[in-house]
Each structure stands twice: as structure tokens, then as C-alpha cells.
Amino acid sequence: MKKKIHLIYRRIPNRVLERDDEVIADLGDVVVAKSRFEGMLTPLRVNGVEVIKNGYTMVYFAFVGKNYDILKVYDTEGNFKGLYIDVLAYTKREGNVIEMLDLFLDIFVFPNGEAFLLDEDELEMALNYGLIDRRTLEFAYSVAREILERLKRGEFPPEIVWRYEWRE
Numbered sequence: 239m240k241k242k243i244h245l246i247y248r249r250i251p252n253r254v255l256e257r258d259d260e261v262i263a264d265l266g267d268v269v270v271a272k273s274r275f276e277g278m279l280t281p282l283r284v285n286g287v288e289v290i291k292n293g294y295t296m297v298y299f300a301f302v303g304k305n306y307d308i309l310k311v312y313d314t315e316g317n318f319k320g321l322y323i324d325v326l327a328y329t330k331r332e333g334n335v336i337e338m339l340d341l342f343l344d345i346f347v348f349p350n351g352e353a354f355l356l357d358e359d360e361l362e363m364a365l366n367y368g369l370i371d372r373r374t375l376e377f378a379y380s381v382a383r384e385i386l387e388r389l390k391r392g393e394f395p396p397e398i399v400w401r402y403e404w405r406e
Contacts, residue, residue: 240260241260241264242258242259242261242334243259243261243264243271243300243335243336244256244257244258244334244335244336245257245259245271245335245337245338246335246336246337247337247338248337248338248339248340249342250339250340250341250342250364251369259272260273262402266302268299268302269300269331270402271297271298271300272295272296272297272298273295273296274293274295274296275291275292275293275295275296276293277292282346284346284354284356289311289319290311290319294312294313295311295314295316296312296322297310297402297403297404299395299402300331301396302330303329304326305325305326305327305329305341305381306323306329306385307324307326307329307338308321308396309321309323316404319349320346320348321345321395322344322346323345323346323385323395324338325341325342325344325345325378325382325385326340326341326381327339327340327374327377341361341370341374341377342360342364343356343357343378345382345385345386345389347389347395353389355382355386361375361379
């Protein structure tokens with residue numbers, strides 16, 4: 239039987255996504271698992287290109303203790319579409335459960351290395367509606383900026399991301 243990891247993905251104010259995903263590799267502080275995009279209301283477009291939609295697959299990397307996760311996105315034919323990076327408040331692990339708190343900002347990196355910061359409007363709205371405070375907003379931006387700078391210098395993503403692919 240294939241090993242599963244229970245993912246709890248929280249989003250302010252009270253959205254919780256829970257699912258059990260197939261583990262590809264469990265390295266303790268890094269869990270590599272695979273899943274399929276489902277339940278999206280509309281496909282994600284970045285810079286005019288459709289990059290994620292229902293039925294696409296992902297290999298995701300949960301980094302315990304880090305403020306991001308990384309999804310390697312593949313279309314229905316198995317073509318690599320790019321990296322989707324969530325900016326997180328935390329990534330915690332307890333046994334077979336990984337919990338993350340999303341901080342709205344995301345980064346999409348095309349296979350050619352071109353990167354785009356996404357969902358700044360959602361982060362600003364969360365601040366305006368009092369769902370987060372100014373410190374949380376600044377923290378999210380600082381994590382995103384650091385990732386974007388490390389991408390430019392070729393220091394991101396971590397090497398492990400290139401070691402695992404999607405396989406049925």
C-alpha cells in the first residue's frame with residue numbers, strides 16, 4: 239500500500255483544505271507528495287498563459303519549518319508548466335500530518351525562469367478587512383522578496399525540487 243500524508247492547508251479567515259496525498263519521498267523535514275488539481279473555479283492564468291487548471295497534476299514539496307511550499311505543475315499530457323510557490327506563515331509537521339497557513343501571496347515561475355508575484359490584491363484586501371495586520375502583510379512581502387531575489391541569483395528552488403517528477 240502506498241504511504242499517504244494528511245495535508246491541512248489553512249487560509250485566513252477560516253478556509254481549510256484537507257486531503258490525503260500519496261507520498262513520493264519522506265525525508266523528515268521535507269515531504270514530497272503528489273496530487274491533482276480539483277475544484278478550481280477558474281483556471282489560473284499568469285501573464286496571459288493558462289498554467290493551472292482542474293485535472294493538472296502536481297508534485298509538491300512541503301518544507302517543515304519554512305515559510306513556503308513548492309508545487310511542480312504538469313498539464314494533462316505530463317508537460318512541466320512551471321513552479322507554483324505559496325508564501326506561508328508556517329509549515330508544521332506532527333507524525334503523518336502536515337499543516338500550513340497560507341499568506342495569500344504566491345509566485346509562479348515559468349520553465350524559462352521568468353517569475354511573477356501573484357495575489358497582491360488578495361493580501362491588501364485581507365489587510366483592509368482586518369483579517370491580517372500590517373506586520374503579517376510585511377512578513378509575507380519579505381518572504382516573497384527573498385524568494386524572488388534567490389531565484390534571480392539561481393539559489394532557489396532547493397536542489398531537491400529537480401530530483402522528483404510526476405509519475406502515474
